[in-house]
Amino acid sequence: MTGLVAAVLAAAPTAAFAHTGAAETSGFMHGLAHPVGGLDHVLAMVMVGVLAFQLGGRALWLVPATFVAVMALGGGLGVAGFTVPFFELGIAISVVVLGVTVALGAPAPLATAMGLVGFFAIFHGYAHGAEMPAGAGGVAYGLGFMAGTALLHIAGLGLGYGIGRIGARYAPLAVQATGGVAALAGVGILTGAL
Template identity: 45%
Template sequence: MIFGSTIRTTLAAILLVAAVMPAYAHVGIGTASSFTAGFEHPMSGLDHVAVMIAVGLWAALKGGRAVWAWPLAFVGVMLAGAALGMLQVPVPFVEPGILASVVALGLLVALAVDLPVSAGVAIIGLFALFHGHAHGTEVPETAAGLEYVAGFAVATALLHAVGITAALGLGTRFRGLTRAAGASCAAVGIGLAFGVL
């Protein structure tokens, strides 16, 4: 009983903190030359925090292999997208794709959409490409750039873990709270799209 209360309180705190963080466009914000800068960057954007937690929530709702496959797919494809960005390979619709990811992944959680693991990997991978490319375009062509990439990969994985832990901690009894968190994520995406947040 105490464990469930702690998880609910933690989830509420995370959502509250996420709600007051400023939303930044990706390119040109801050420094991109150290592990610490890379680790901090995903935490500074409401879009990134919401999506990473949503991936974890959705993976936990699905259960089974999705708990590790979906976050791993996101981090892996995000790194590939970062490489494309670092190489200045153009990817169309990056910023709209990032905004769409916030709404879509939030809705997938809110509606508890149950897709095959492979379909989830494809959806998550597409959105991860956009997020990775946006980060990769910020990275200098030096060894410090690789440290930056490592930092945002670790931070992303930790945010996935927050979502997974929250959803698993709430369990089936409080599945509605997990879905409500997904709806909040979708609302954040809509707010960002219309410039409200």
């Protein structure tokens, strides 16, 4: 999977630079910064981590890994110039749906959770790829936004774990409240209020 993603991103044209490695450095840093540049991306990706924490077990790594892998494919579509319709709407809805999913706290089968985050990852990845700055190295940019996303997932796992330390009685409610806040923020993003 990683090889396929790398091949897609490597096929993207990049501009020539006078200084060796400039595109790679610039591309990686732009890619790393892109996921944290918008509230919608941050909330969705942190909720993926919190959802993985809620599910526990193998979901701790499979749910975030699914998001990153499918997001990379979506990024490849964006870099290659394909069109994913309504991607901004898909991103906003992802915040609402992931927030509500966390807020409900209902255990979901692992495959369902992976399918859900994978579906929304297409929209996030497409946005990252389509918004790649001119002159950024495609592979480096892709690795950057994958790393930035993974860090946000880790932050979500950490948030879930940190809330879990509150105690067995209040932790589930606090995690669910976190999802509710994210869902409300998603509605604000969807309606243009945020």
